[in-house]
Amino acid sequence: MKKFMLLLSLVALAAPVAAFADAPPSPAQTAQKMCVADRTAMGTGFATVYKTFGKCVSSHTKAAQNALDNASKSCKAKLAGTNTDKNAMGKCVSQAVQSAVAAQAKAAKAALKSCLADRKANRASFATTYGTGKDALSKCVTAKSTK
Numbered sequence: 001m002k003k004f005m006l007l008l009s010l011v012a013l014a015a016p017v018a019a020f021a022d023a024p025p026s027p028a029q030t031a032q033k034m035c036v037a038d039r040t041a042m043g044t045g046f047a048t049v050y051k052t053f054g055k056c057v058s059s060h061t062k063a064a065q066n067a068l069d070n071a072s073k074s075c076k077a078k079l080a081g082t083n084t085d086k087n088a089m090g091k092c093v094s095q096a097v098q099s100a101v102a103a104q105a106k107a108a109k110a111a112l113k114s115c116l117a118d119r120k121a122n123r124a125s126f127a128t129t130y131g132t133g134k135d136a137l138s139k140c141v142t143a144k145s146t147k
Helices: 001-017 026-044 044-051 053-079 088-121 123-130 136-145
Strands: none
Touching: 026 044, 026 053, 026 088, 044 053, 044 088, 044 136, 053 088, 053 136, 088 123, 088 136, 123 136
16 A cells, blocks of 8 residues: 555656657746856856856846747747647757757857957957956856857
8 A cells, every 4th residue: 555655656756747848949948048057158267257157047047038039039930720639739849959058058169169269369458358357257158159
């Protein structure tokens, strides 16, 4: 009887998780994924640019919302008039967002490399454009990775 009750409890707990498995990610989840990808792509430069993971998430919130909006529009157009399963939209949006996260990480890595080269080549020009504060490199990376 105890085994049956334990099994029943596990099934009851697993059902809600399975129901949301293919739901599209939230903007906060997407921003976090962007930061994880940035941290992987940028290596030690991540801490130099963002200082903390939370600052990275904050800086990517708008980009995450844009990625979700664009993915949703694209998927609605792609799935319009088709007879798909109930999770097709969530799966489509999740895949599109995953592609956007990967592209953003690649852009951030390239931007960091470019910003470090710019700063090394001409500190005065770099300071004029991005300032001299602790966040100057972050401003540069953000500006170059969102172009």
